[in-house]
Amino acid sequence: MTQDKNPQLLDIDVGAPVENAVEWIQTNMSGLLDGIAAVIKFFVDNLEGLLLWIDPYVAGVLLIVLGLWRVGIGFGIFCAVSVALFWEMQLWPETMSTIALVLGASAVAIVLGVPVGIAMSRSDLIERLVRPILDLMQTMPPFVYLIPAAIFFGLGKVPGTIATVVFAMPPAVRLTNLGIRQVSEENIEAGLAFGCTPRQLLTKVQMPLAMPTIMQGVNQTIMLSLSMVVIASMIGAGGLGNVVLTGIQRLNVGLGFEGGLGVVLVAILLDRITQTFGDPNKTGSGGGLPGRLRRAFGRGSNPEREQTTN
Amino acid sequence: MTDKIVIEDVYKIFGRKPELAREMIERGHDKDRIFTETGLTVGVQQASFTIQDGEIFVVMGLSGSGKSTLVRMLNRLIEPTWGSIKVLGQDITRMSRNKLIELRRTKMSMVFQSFALMPHQTVLQNAAFGLEVSGQDRGERERRALRALEQVGLSANANSYPSELSGGMKQRVGLARALTVDPEIMLMDEAFSALDPLIRTQMQDELLELQRQERRTIVFISHDLDEAMRIGDRIAIMEQGKVVQIGTPDEIVTNPADDYVRSFFHGVDVTKVFTGTDLACRDAASLIRDDRADPQAVRERIRKDGFSAGVVIDGDDRFQGMVTLASLDGADELRAAFIDNVEPARGEESLNDLLHRVAHLDVPAPVVDTDGRYLGSVSQRALLQTLDRTR
Numbered sequence: 001m002t003q004d005k006n007p008q009l010l011d012i013d014v015g016a017p018v019e020n021a022v023e024w025i026q027t028n029m030s031g032l033l034d035g036i037a038a039v040i041k042f043f044v045d046n047l048e049g050l051l052l053w054i055d056p057y058v059a060g061v062l063l064i065v066l067g068l069w070r071v072g073i074g075f076g077i078f079c080a081v082s083v084a085l086f087w088e089m090q091l092w093p094e095t096m097s098t099i100a101l102v103l104g105a106s107a108v109a110i111v112l113g114v115p116v117g118i119a120m121s122r123s124d125l126i127e128r129l130v131r132p133i134l135d136l137m138q139t140m141p142p143f144v145y146l147i148p149a150a151i152f153f154g155l156g157k158v159p160g161t162i163a164t165v166v167f168a169m170p171p172a173v174r175l176t177n178l179g180i181r182q183v184s185e186e187n188i189e190a191g192l193a194f195g196c197t198p199r200q201l202l203t204k205v206q207m208p209l210a211m212p213t214i215m216q217g218v219n220q221t222i223m224l225s226l227s228m229v230v231i232a233s234m235i236g237a238g239g240l241g242n243v244v245l246t247g248i249q250r251l252n253v254g255l256g257f258e259g260g261l262g263v264v265l266v267a268i269l270l271d272r273i274t275q276t277f278g279d280p281n282k283t284g285s286g287g288g289l290p291g292r293l294r295r296a297f298g299r300g301s302n303p304e305r306e307q308t309t310n
Numbered sequence: 311m312t313d314k315i316v317i318e319d320v321y322k323i324f325g326r327k328p329e330l331a332r333e334m335i336e337r338g339h340d341k342d343r344i345f346t347e348t349g350l351t352v353g354v355q356q357a358s359f360t361i362q363d364g365e366i367f368v369v370m371g372l373s374g375s376g377k378s379t380l381v382r383m384l385n386r387l388i389e390p391t392w393g394s395i396k397v398l399g400q401d402i403t404r405m406s407r408n409k410l411i412e413l414r415r416t417k418m419s420m421v422f423q424s425f426a427l428m429p430h431q432t433v434l435q436n437a438a439f440g441l442e443v444s445g446q447d448r449g450e451r452e453r454r455a456l457r458a459l460e461q462v463g464l465s466a467n468a469n470s471y472p473s474e475l476s477g478g479m480k481q482r483v484g485l486a487r488a489l490t491v492d493p494e495i496m497l498m499d500e501a502f503s504a505l506d507p508l509i510r511t512q513m514q515d516e517l518l519e520l521q522r523q524e525r526r527t528i529v530f531i532s533h534d535l536d537e538a539m540r541i542g543d544r545i546a547i548m549e550q551g552k553v554v555q556i557g558t559p560d561e562i563v564t565n566p567a568d569d570y571v572r573s574f575f576h577g578v579d580v581t582k583v584f585t586g587t588d589l590a591c592r593d594a595a596s597l598i599r600d601d602r603a604d605p606q607a608v609r610e611r612i613r614k615d616g617f618s619a620g621v622v623i624d625g626d627d628r629f630q631g632m633v634t635l636a637s638l639d640g641a642d643e644l645r646a647a648f649i650d651n652v653e654p655a656r657g658e659e660s661l662n663d664l665l666h667r668v669a670h671l672d673v674p675a676p677v678v679d680t681d682g683r684y685l686g687s688v689s690q691r692a693l694l695q696t697l698d699r700t701r
Binding site for chain 2: 184190191195196197200204205208
């Protein structure tokens, strides 16, 4: 592999310092790295263990019920078809493993990303500093994250999760920031005029009003996690990505398609279900079935009331 | 204590180096010139006035005149650049943040133009917001919120969400939210401006009714003259950040300080501004408190008073009827001398409605309040004088 190199004018090397930094972190911060690895391993392993421990029939029924409750009858049927396909394609364990990775990585991304988004929304300086980092994180080809992740954490689920977190976090940060900044000035003033402390303003006014936007970010994070999980199978993250990877390696179209279809179905399931949590019409007071029932009845009797009071 | 809010020499300049703007103000330059030369925006300048206990104080002006800035300085949503603002005797410009929060929680509340309700909370939770913030337990705050909702006629909708309500109903929730904390002072920033005219009038009436039940000090921002006239005990008119005139509605209409103030009334139909209460005068006819008095003695009194008619009222001031010199002539009983077709006008009737009545009566038109108590009468002469004065 010989490639002609152009003569350098200023002798600037970009790659070497990055390599040095990675090496330095590896030698000097191994304790921290091991700690992070242990926490993530514990988290993801247990989540996967739980999903695989549940009897597939029970898990399947739960998924269908969830689809029926959050979205509706049509989506319930879609859930049933998906469950049947996962089972018939012999991909149940891989699917559960992928869902565990996606949910684990998304949870970490949200836990880290939302506070960063809040900090950004409160300070223009922080916003200016963080924004280019987010741009970098989002535009860097995702394969690149696999290299340092594998160097720091070896192969397996842990580096897979970490690479996924890095790739999937920006929307959670951005949309939290955007959501809070979009809260109307009058609502902020109302909060302050009634005596909110800065903390109360955040928890009682800004966060609830930004919630639909933040949930869009959460949804985007989950979708990006899913696309990254396939790539992360290259460093041994396992799951449906592995099936796709095997299909490529063996040029087995059928196998590749099965793995790909599995990913698509998981994507649609997670997308639809998580989106309902961001829809203000479906969340009511903290979401949940009781709230929806109350709202349904409230709405039913509302037109008469409007006539009598006006 | 009769002065609830005392504002002294308050300025608000937006931008850096406000001293530059102050110098220019002192040299007599106007807001536009200051902006083009320094880039500073003068929000409020040289504002000094006092708001008294229990009055509805309307701040009126065109958009950009600084009225919203002014009201936001009263609870320090906007920090004044200079000057002192005393609320309930305390200078809020020097108050610590904790004391300020305490004041906002217990003494003053605010109603907003676009309602500013929390869409994720029910009507009841919205109304209870102020108490929630100050840490009241749930039972107590919902009890008090429900009482406030009853006051504004919305208790049936307590479990609805704001998105299910009409504009007028939303602002009732905004009003209930402000009432729940039982404040001494309410700031209302164009509270009814976003409502359609019919609902707006209705809300104004309700505000006046609430004020009758329990007097609070209300600072009401408006750009609508009719509204200011209807609800204001006193009106401050702002122009370019300056308060150009303060007075009762009548004083301002009859005696505008300058052309800017006058321009507000240009094209305004004064026959809609003045009501029966404003015009009713007790010196338009003799007052007879005893309906069993001797008709001839009454006739003699009316003649001596120099009137041609008399109004008969009972011990509770309630209007009974009208008599004239002609109707009393030869009558043996006062009640038999009551002239026909005299239906008293209501105090809230506009001058426009009174015109017709007065024009078709030979005697001054009597005016009563909502309980039927006699307020006075409107003579043709008094009515013509009012029309002439405000031409």
